[in-house]
Amino acid sequence: MTIIPVSGGAFAAYDVVVGRGLLAQAGAHIAPLAKGRTVIVTDETVAGIHAQALTASLTAAGVTSEIVAVPAGEGSKSFAELERVLDRLLEIGLDRKDVVIALGGGVVGDLAGLAAALFMRGIDFVQIPTTLLAQVDSSVGGKTAIDTPRGKNLVGAFHQPRLVLADIDVLATLPERQVRSGWAEVLKHGLICDAAFIDWLAGEGAAGARGDPAALERAVIRSVEIKSAVVGEDEKEAGRRALLNLGHTFGHAIETEVGFDEGALAHGEAVALGCCMAFRYSAGEDLCSADDVARVETVVAAARLPTRLDQAGSFAADRLLALMAGDKKAEGGALTLILARGIGQAFVAKGVDAAKVRAFLIEEGATA
Ligand SMILES: NC(=O)c1ccc[n+]([C@@H]2O[C@H](COP(=O)([O-])OP(=O)(O)OC[C@H]3O[C@@H](n4cnc5c(N)ncnc54)[C@H](O)[C@@H]3O)[C@@H](O)[C@H]2O)c1
Ligand SMILES: O=C(O)C(=O)C[C@@H](O)[C@H](O)[C@H](O)COP(=O)(O)O
Numbered sequence: 001m002t003i004i005p006v007s008g009g010a011f012a013a014y015d016v017v018v019g020r021g022l023l024a025q026a027g028a029h030i031a032p033l034a035k036g037r038t039v040i041v042t043d044e045t046v047a048g049i050h051a052q053a054l055t056a057s058l059t060a061a062g063v064t065s066e067i068v069a070v071p072a073g074e075g076s077k078s079f080a081e082l083e084r085v086l087d088r089l090l091e092i093g094l095d096r097k098d099v100v101i102a103l104g105g106g107v108v109g110d111l112a113g114l115a116a117a118l119f120m121r122g123i124d125f126v127q128i129p130t131t132l133l134a135q136v137d138s139s140v141g142g143k144t145a146i147d148t149p150r151g152k153n154l155v156g157a158f159h160q161p162r163l164v165l166a167d168i169d170v171l172a173t174l175p176e177r178q179v180r181s182g183w184a185e186v187l188k189h190g191l192i193c194d195a196a197f198i199d200w201l202a203g204e205g206a207a208g209a210r211g212d213p214a215a216l217e218r219a220v221i222r223s224v225e226i227k228s229a230v231v232g233e234d235e236k237e238a239g240r241r242a243l244l245n246l247g248h249t250f251g252h253a254i255e256t257e258v259g260f261d262e263g264a265l266a267h268g269e270a271v272a273l274g275c276c277m278a279f280r281y282s283a284g285e286d287l288c289s290a291d292d293v294a295r296v297e298t299v300v301a302a303a304r305l306p307t308r309l310d311q312a313g314s315f316a317a318d319r320l321l322a323l324m325a326g327d328k329k330a331e332g333g334a335l336t337l338i339l340a341r342g343i344g345q346a347f348v349a350k351g352v353d354a355a356k357v358r359a360f361l362i363e364e365g366a367t368a
């Protein structure tokens with residue numbers, strides 16, 4: 001078991017616990033935090049596979065729990081499901097001493113976290129991430145949100161969990177495509193700031209993208225170390241945290257254009273494609289080399305993730321550009337992109353010329 005603390009001046013410190021068999025021990029970890037009841041927010045798929053182990057563990061530790069299940073998939077990051085979850089918490093009669101437990105992937109974590117942030121102006125929540133993506137990324141750092149047809153994650157709150165339990169064993173039931181989607185955020189962490197991590201992920205570590213538990217555990221630990229260091233310094237994305245958005249300015253616009261249809265394009269797939277686009281844009285600006293671009297495309301393709309825009313569909317440059325201008329990093333309508341001077345050397349570029357980005361999108365295959 002590895003414990004990675006997440007701490008910064010601006011919020012109460014918490015631990016991310018990474019290991020095997022943690023779901024069966026969850027009750028013992030959560031009991032000291034839960035002075036009253038718990039509500040497990042999960043999705044219908046995860047409820048059928050993993051909820052029973054969690055409730056049994058909570059019961060054994062003397063913690064009562066109820067389950068609230070939402071439909072699986074990105075569609076649950078909506079006003080309608082947020083309202084339904086909040087109404088169930090009220091109906092159950094939770095109070096401020098009670099705890100919400102998010103058991104699931106990034107969708108459940110983002111939705112349950114936002115519900116916890118809003119319920120009676122904020123109650124405690126615990127993250128038990130069950131996808132690779134959620135273990136390496138979404139369960140850590142306190143970003144919670146829902147989507148609107150106007151864009152990804154546009155309504156949300158920063159609300160840090162009290163504890164994160166990342167049980168590598170629960171990944172054994174994850175469909176292969178979801179493992180690869182989570183792998184994209186792992187690659188992203190290396191591309192941002194750790195070239196040696198990319199070397200490992202491209203070599204021995206590549207077994208993780210095929211579900212090898214030892215490689216997955218190491219990938220989760222290194223990802224959480226990278227993310228927790230960034231979040232500890234800059235909880236609310238005033239500066240450095242924006243680096244964690246590498247690949248997302250392009251990726252979120254593409255996800256929005258496909259109507260958040262994760263059957264067509266999962267979040268991690270959009271991020272993988274977005275990282276390739278960010279490196280190609282950087283090379284076009286002479287910031288990084290063609291060799292860097294080739295290396296990024298190779299590690300992304302090795303995990304059977306998309307590298308080119310036409311793998312995600314057909315897009316109009318002006319539609320993508322308009323969505324990018326509505327991104328949360330944009331300032332006064334001016335674009336912010338996360339670009340790179342090389343592998344492991346990402347930086348925040350503000351005031352990026354929209355006309356250049358439009359021309360780039362057309363080069364990438366978007367229609368004029
Ligand atoms: N808050 C953040 O910092 C942050 C970071 C990254 C991504 N996100 C968000 O996370 C979301 C994507 O998360 P995701 O990729 O985990 O998707 P997801 O939550 O939709 O899970 C993917 C699928 O896997 C199923 N599943 C989950 N765990 C399983 C398991 N152990 N076994 C079998 N099936 C399982 C789910 O039911 C779902 O169908 C996006 O909305 C994205 O915006 C948020
Ligand atoms: O934690 C962060 O900060 C991130 O940017 C992590 C991203 O992987 C994640 O998809 C996040 O939800 C994107 O945030 P947003 O602010 O661009 O909506």
Ligand SMILES: [Zn+2]
Binds near residue numbers: 137185267271
């Ligand atoms: Zn992401």
